[in-house]
Amino acid sequence: METYKDSLRVVLKFPSYGLSRAAAKAVVAAARQGRSWEMNDHLFSTENPFDDGVQRAQAAAIGLDVGRWDADRKAREVDEVLWLRDRHARG
Numbered sequence: 001m002e003t004y005k006d007s008l009r010v011v012l013k014f015p016s017y018g019l020s021r022a023a024a025k026a027v028v029a030a031a032r033q034g035r036s037w038e039m040n041d042h043l044f045s046t047e048n049p050f051d052d053g054v055q056r057a058q059a060a061a062i063g064l065d066v067g068r069w070d071a072d073r074k075a076r077e078v079d080e081v082l083w084l085r086d087r088h089a090r091g
Contacts, residue, residue: 021082026055028081029072030064038062 023043030039042058043049059069072078 020050022052022055023049024082024085025073025078026059026069028078029069029075030059030062032072032078033064033069035062035064039064 026043027036027039030036039058039062042062043055046054046058048054056066056070059066
């Protein structure tokens with residue numbers, strides 16, 4: 001691994017559906033502000049990552065512009081990103 005550390009890329013592939021789709025949208029929307037990993041970490045550390053109030057609190061806690069983040073969660077572009085990821089994850 002040390003030999004390839006500068007050229008190795010980790011790709012997580014999993015489809016999102018049901019409640020997980022809301023969490024996936026929260027992460028993709030956070031990515032639009034450069035904070036995807038922070039949102040991901042916060043959502044995995046909470047008891048109810050699918051709750052809208054919890055997601056909004058997490059967005060504020062990691063310093064996102066919550067109004068922009070909320071608009072991004074509802075944006076068509078975020079749905080398109082998830083559609084492409086789901087398609088890729090399913091092969």
